[in-house]
């Protein structure tokens with residue numbers, strides 16, 4: 001490979017590929033992928049690779065991995081499991097649910113928990129000291145993986161780039177690191193043209209006559225706003241054939257529905273929300289259906305500095321997780337997604353270390369009510385709890401705040 005970014009990491013990719021090729025022989029493969037642009041592009045690359053291998057496979061699109069989902073996936077299936085654009089932090093449970101005669105691969109670029117188990121392989125740049133948030137998307141990771149399996153994947157280098165741009169890896173003016181390798185591939189293969197606009201690179205996908213950022217935004221809308229209606233399946237198709245008029249209409253309709261639901265909810269919240277000493281919170285219950293639960297995070301982000309928000313209180317939003325997962329059927333648990341954001345004033349206080357951040361509060365509060373935190377940052381976080389425990393969760397957070405020994409952490 002002419003474009004070597006980090007040789008050691010490629011060694012790990014090769015080891016994972018070798019294990020995969022040894023294990024896949026004739027076994028069914030289940031790909032569990034995320035529902036945003038990067039997750040959709042990852043699924044496309046897996047699909048191309050698995051079809052080249054001529055194996056029996058199934059794609060399952062999920063919004064979040066939490067114990068109930070992982071349990072259902074493994075209870076009903078055997079063979080090989082590929083978790084991608086998700087799963088890094090859930091490696092413990094994935095390992096626990098992976099039967100002895102099964103094998104799981106986690107191909108993720110989010111922070112991950114390393115575990116030692118013979119039939120689980122984690123391929124994650126974060127474990128090799130490479131930031132998955134800056135230098136490599138899940139789609140790029142899947143591209144590099146698949147490249148070691150089949151040459152055919154090179155026809156889809158632009159798909160890997162779409163995923164990287166979907167995760168905003170071009171935010172510093174252009175994609176970097178491993179994502180840039182994928183860019184150089186797609187340029188040299190005549191799939192993409194780099195154009196400069198202002199101080200930023202834009203990637204023109206020749207096949208579709210469109211820019212990567214515009215294209216991938218549509219993928220994310222289809223996958224997240226249209227999640228319960230399997231919008232991601234349209235997204236997958238679009239990566240091969242582009243968007244036709246019908247699909248464009250669909251995207252537009254989804255966008256409009258989101259705006260409408262957001263407006264209605266803001267009106268409702270204008271009449272006040274629940275407050276405790278340090279927390280302001282609300283639940284949209286099922287009102288955001290059929291949008292996926294990613295939308296509650298987006299909604300909190302959008303309202304966090306609006307006039308009806310107390311600038312000094314933590315902001316918590318709840319959204320019911322639908323019991324039906326489109327590709328899986330009914331889940332037994334009744335769960336709620338929790339999104340945490342902070343108004344700008346509080347955000348500054350958190351970042352200055354004056355008050356605890358969500359990376360401290362959310363895992364602790366989740367644990368107290370038997371929840372499952374996965375993505376937690378200082379000023380934004382998400383977790384899953386059981387329905388009916390919303391108020392307990394808020395109270396648990398207050399408890400943690402009262403007993404804060406966070407400075408010692």
Ligand SMILES: [Mn+2]
Nearest residue numbers: 038085138167
């Ligand atoms: Mn991603």
